[in-house]
Amino acid sequence: MNYQQILESIRRDIEPLKCEGKQADYIPALAAVDPDQWGICIDTLDGHQYKLGDANVPFSLQSISKVFALTMALSLAGDDLWQRMGKEPSGTAFNSLIQLELEHGKPRNPFINAGAIVMADLLVERLSNPEQAFINLARDLSGQPSIDYNFEVARSEHGVAYLNTAIANLLKYHGNIVGDIDRVLRFYFMMCSIEMSCEQLAHAFLAFANHREPFDHAGFRLTASQVKRMNAIMQTCGFYDEAGEFSYLVGLPGKSGVGGGIAAVFPGQYSVAVWSPRLNAKGNSVMGLKSLELLTTQSRQSIF
Ligand code: GLN
Numbered sequence: 001m002n003y004q005q006i007l008e009s010i011r012r013d014i015e016p017l018k019c020e021g022k023q024a025d026y027i028p029a030l031a032a033v034d035p036d037q038w039g040i041c042i043d044t045l046d047g048h049q050y051k052l053g054d055a056n057v058p059f060s061l062q063s064i065s066k067v068f069a070l071t072m073a074l075s076l077a078g079d080d081l082w083q084r085m086g087k088e089p090s091g092t093a094f095n096s097l098i099q100l101e102l103e104h105g106k107p108r109n110p111f112i113n114a115g116a117i118v119m120a121d122l123l124v125e126r127l128s129n130p131e132q133a134f135i136n137l138a139r140d141l142s143g144q145p146s147i148d149y150n151f152e153v154a155r156s157e158h159g160v161a162y163l164n165t166a167i168a169n170l171l172k173y174h175g176n177i178v179g180d181i182d183r184v185l186r187f188y189f190m191m192c193s194i195e196m197s198c199e200q201l202a203h204a205f206l207a208f209a210n211h212r213e214p215f216d217h218a219g220f221r222l223t224a225s226q227v228k229r230m231n232a233i234m235q236t237c238g239f240y241d242e243a244g245e246f247s248y249l250v251g252l253p254g255k256s257g258v259g260g261g262i263a264a265v266f267p268g269q270y271s272v273a274v275w276s277p278r279l280n281a282k283g284n285s286v287m288g289l290k291s292l293e294l295l296t297t298q299s300r301q302s303i304f
Contacts, residue, residue, distance in 0.1 A: 001299055003042050003050040003270075010040070010294045011052055014287045021278035021286040024258040029156035030060060030277075033259075038276040038287050041198040042295075043206050045269060051199055058195040059275050060153055062257030063094060065191040066116045067208070068137055070230060073110070073119040075220040076126050084122070084176055085115045087233055094240040094258075094283060095163045097170065105174020109237040111255060113188075114167050120188040121177045130187050133218070138194055140218040141204035147196060154186075154193035161185060198261075198273040205263045205271035208234075208253075212268065231267055235303075242282040249293040251302030262288040266301055 018036065025031035039054035073081050090108040092099050100107060100114050107114035123130040131149070139147045168185055171177045177184060196204065207215055211231055215222035222230070234253035239246040246254065252272075254264030260277035262285055272295065276287035296302040 001301070003299070004052075006295060006298045007040055007042070007050055007052040009298060010291050011038075013294055014038070014290050017287050017290055019278075021280050023260060023277035024062075024279060024283070026160065027153065027157045027258070028160065029150075029153040030259060033059070033277050035277045038274075038291075039198040040272065040274040040291055041202040042270050042272045043202040045206065045209055049199070049202075054275070055198040057275075058197045058200075059261055059277070060150060060192070060257070060259035061194050061196055061201070061261060062192045062259040063111065063116070064201070064255050064257040064259075064261050064263050065194050066111050066119075067205075067230070067234065067255050067263070068134065068141070069116055069119045069123065069191055070110045070233070071215070071222065072133065072137060072220050073122050074226055074230070075222055077122060081110075081119075081122070084118050085110055087237070089236045089243045091241050095167065097163070097166055100167060100170055105171050105176045107171075107176075109233065111233065111237045112240065113164055114171060116191075117164065117168050117184060117188050118171060118176055120191065121171075121179050121184045124179050124184055124187055131190055134191055135194070137218040137220055138196070138204065141207055142196060142200040143203055144196075144200050147194065147200065149190050150193045150195050154189040157189045157192065158186065161189070164188070192257075198275050201261065201263050201273035202271050205265055205273065209265035209267055209269065209271040211265075228267075231265065234265075239284055240282060242280075242284055246284070246289065249289065251296050251304045252292065253303070254292070256284045256288070258283050260285040260288060262292060264292055267303065269301065
């Protein structure tokens with residue numbers, strides 16, 4: 001497959017969308033990012049890499065980090081995790097409170113904020129240094145010891161965390177947070193603030209594309225079956241209230257973040273990371289979505 005040629009053609013085809021949408025501005029530090037950037041990188045399981053555009057520029061992973069959090073939580077708690085959250089698509093915004101109230105503090109899935117905040121609580125409770133364990137995993141998966149948190153972004157988000165604090169309080173009220181709310185949120189914002197380039201993120205997601213192999217990175221282990229199931233959750237829950245649309249247009253398991261990044265995998269073949277800060281109304285990257293739609297259409301490869 002000539003992926004490089006496909007990437008060139010994608011770059012031409014997304015050009016008309018370049019002014020559509022706007023970057024997340026509810027986190028002050030993200031509002032300052034130059035919105036007119038786009039990069040993409042594909043890593044194949046047989047060791048090839050294809051990239052184009054701003055593929056080496058680090059960006060804020062935001063909710064993509066929830067995939068790493070789930071890796072750690074599943075590795076530590078196994079299926080007990082599902083007593084504290086579901087694995088159904090939410091059909092609501094990533095930071096919605098409504099469903100959480102109706103469902104008595106049990107988040108629909110690990111990839112909405114409420115689910116990730118419960119996972120942060122679990123990791124704070126079980127690990128002596130969760131921040132260190134999380135960054136170790138990210139460094140190991142990406143193969144880059146230089147990967148780090150952006151403390152400024154974490155602080156900036158914590159400073160305006162009205163909605164996430166409300167979510168955490170509702171969780172605590174229903175007994176689904178064990179620890180101190182402020183400690184748990186501090187770790188949650190740190191996880192969101194981690195930065196990678198498309199090149200580093202594609203590399204980090206190769207472990208999930210390799211769904212027939214057990215996962216063993218930085219002390220966290222998953223069986224091949226658990227890796228397969230992580231893909232299933234990415235497929236059904238990776239794009240908040242646009243998971244159906246992503247499945248329809250792209251047909252790959254993936255996860256997006258309000259930093260404008262999307263990571264996806266074609267199980268058994270490749271991982272791909274794309275980034276462009278301008279978001280649609282649901283909080284997903286406009287050019288990122290279109291790029292992946294074109295990738296699976298032009299390559300005629302998807303899980304369907
Ligand atoms: N840190 C962001 C938040 O909690 C993550 C949201 C996202 O990427 N969808 O609002």
